[in-house]
Amino acid sequence: MRSVRLKESACQGCINCIKHCPTQAIRVHNGKAHIIDKFCIDCGRCIQSCPHHAKIAVYDPLSVINNFKYTVALPAPSLYAQYNNLTNVDIVLNALLRLGFDDVYEVSAAAELVSEASREYIKEHRDEAPFISSACPSVIRLIRVKFPSLISRLLPIKAPVEVAAEIARARAMEKTGLKPEEIGIIFISPCPSKVSYAKSPLGIEKSSIDNVVAIKDIYPLLLPHMRHDESQLSHLSHSGRIGIGWSSAGGESAGLFSDNYLAADGIVNILRVLEELEDEKLHGLIFVELNACDGGCVGGTLTVENAYIAATKTKRLVKYQPVSKNHLADNPELKNVYWADDVEYEPVFRLGSTFKESLKMMNDVESLTARFPGLDCGSCGAPTCQTLAEDIVRGDATPNDCIYVLRANIADLSRKIEDLTVNRKGKDSLTEEESQLLDSYIRTLTADLASFGVPSRSGKGDTE
Ligand code: SF4
Ligand code: SF4
Incomplete structure (x- = not known):
């Protein structure tokens, strides 16, 4: 149980803290910071770096x-x-x-x-x-x-x-x-x-x-x-x-x-x-x-x-x-000044559960990181592009959390919809079955685009 916490009502989602955490334990999602407890070492650096006093220490009165x-x-x-x-x-x-x-x-x-x-x-x-x-x-x-x-x-x-x-x-x-x-x-x-x-x-x-x-x-x-x-x-x-x-x-x-x-x-x-x-x-x-x-x-x-x-x-x-x-x-009251138990390694940052799995996941992180712009801008809510790649590999994020990847994907989808729509209009020779297939594909792409919160450039009317 860690002692540094977020006071959610005070958090402005400004991402200042994610840049200062030495163990990259903070993510900002939906406008609020979130501390991943297992990564946190209670150093208190985020308390000092938050301009809105949204990070607090929990202790007794x-x-x-x-x-x-x-x-x-x-x-x-x-x-x-x-x-x-x-x-x-x-x-x-x-x-x-x-x-x-x-x-x-x-x-x-x-x-x-x-x-x-x-x-x-x-x-x-x-x-x-x-x-x-x-x-x-x-x-x-x-x-x-x-x-x-x-x-x-x-x-x-x-x-x-x-x-x-x-x-x-x-x-x-x-x-x-x-x-x-x-x-x-x-x-x-x-x-x-x-x-x-x-x-x-x-x-x-x-x-x-x-x-x-x-x-x-x-x-x-x-x-x-x-x-x-x-x-x-x-x-x-x-x-x-x-x-x-x-x-x-x-x-x-x-x-x-x-x-x-x-x-x-x-x-x-x-x-x-x-x-x-x-x-x-x-x-x-x-x-x-x-x-x-x-x-x-x-x-x-x-x-x-x-x-x-x-x-x-x-x-x-x-x-x-x-x-x-x-x-x-x-001081005879002090029975033993030495540790009684061993201090053990806590592999919280390890990606996989076996060496082979970790190796594969590390390769995935490397190729994902190469897809990102390397700006470490923090807009995705993770402190660096590599951290986002690690989160994706762990199943805690998606490539579309990167605004640059998202923008490219939206542009690509939008282009495909436009091409298909134009294509359909020009192909009176398509069979009924082919025409239905094409319509269904356009609907799927339009829905994908809508899931990013963006309407299709060609407009819904074109697909109907
Ligand atoms: S620095 Fe403070 S206000 Fe900004 S995201 Fe972190 S906790 Fe929220
Ligand atoms: S206390 Fe330290 S390790 Fe924990 S989230 Fe804040 S900056 Fe990161």
């Missing part, structure tokens, strides 16, 4: 905290970067308690545990490097559907938010004596990708996150609860520079204490890096950090601040923090 006896907020580190002149993370954490949460556990604290586990894993498996970060669910999904040969390179370690949720629930149970289902673990997310992750996690069967609310919803609600006077603040923050730094591109890599990494952000750059990794063009690296959003999680579509300003604010916020404050050995 804050009122979900009323569904539980005890709630723990898991703020993403990108939440802190939304506020101006924030000098102390406790200002935000205390405000979350005043807003109605019973407790808080910082995702940045869990990120430091993931960094420690990553350092250990990479050291022990050095021969298999480079490893790809598994923190961004959109990147993992992109790899699963488009780059199956890179699945084995994914670092098999749970995302910081999952680690945070597990620890937070265990601690809340210990503290309150409540049953697990009476405790609500609520993640405050910068992006729709993590909303989908909570519903369909990767590397584990079920996520410990109960609900996901958006940073952009929480941001204004926290403002009236923020007290800057230190005497009014409980000490709740337990994160260092590494954990909070995870919110910006390059932050996760900084936690590896190595220069031998590549950090890329923005889905277009990521596609390029993944292609180069697949072609084994990137040598000598131990780690590849990839964030689907520009600038990293601070650039998520559920945030409010400009990604690059948010990254600058984060740097200021962590300047005088210790490097790290969290260690795996101090």
Whole structure:
């Protein structure tokens, strides 16, 4: 179940979004966009590119905290970067308690545990490097559907938010004596990708996150609860520079204490890096950090601040923090930091069900594509001529969806009808049977033309 949806009433069918989707998951038919769920990776790019605000992310309202006896907020580190002149993370954490949460556990604290586990894993498996970060669910999904040969390179370690949720629930149970289902673990997310992750996690069967609310919803609600006077603040923050730094591109890599990494952000750059990794063009690296959003999680579509300003604010916020404050050995509640399940290839883009069938369908796509003008104009509702050809081969479109093919077909039919009509008039010598056959053929062609919404040039009267 994906988290990016269309608000149909707002869609103008302008085809802007189809050009920006990195997995070509959008079609526009009958004047409305349509997301093909199995192709979508929840990157949120269509939300940013729609001039009519017709693409939206689906997430939970804050009122979900009323569904539980005890709630723990898991703020993403990108939440802190939304506020101006924030000098102390406790200002935000205390405000979350005043807003109605019973407790808080910082995702940045869990990120430091993931960094420690990553350092250990990479050291022990050095021969298999480079490893790809598994923190961004959109990147993992992109790899699963488009780059199956890179699945084995994914670092098999749970995302910081999952680690945070597990620890937070265990601690809340210990503290309150409540049953697990009476405790609500609520993640405050910068992006729709993590909303989908909570519903369909990767590397584990079920996520410990109960609900996901958006940073952009929480941001204004926290403002009236923020007290800057230190005497009014409980000490709740337990994160260092590494954990909070995870919110910006390059932050996760900084936690590896190595220069031998590549950090890329923005889905277009990521596609390029993944292609180069697949072609084994990137040598000598131990780690590849990839964030689907520009600038990293601070650039998520559920945030409010400009990604690059948010990254600058984060740097200021962590300047005088210790490097790290969290260690795996101090967190016995965390039973296992590694994935329990394998992440598998999802062949959603494969054309046929067997190799032979796929090969034949690929040939069909090639010859169909050659029939189209190659303008990638989007008028057919598909982003490129090749995508339209693939849709046709899958049975989801027809060649006449291309306006150029349609125009040529109409002209051809119109010409045939005209020729036949003229022919009939000049052939008094035809037998009755031949004349009837000719009439029937003209009627069929006229009906074909009408199915394109075009009357015959020769006019119905000529055929009767
Ligand atoms: S960009 Fe896409 S979703 Fe937005 S109005 Fe245009 S067609 Fe509709
Ligand atoms: S969220 Fe991303 S992958 Fe999904 S339809 Fe929008 S642009 Fe395409």
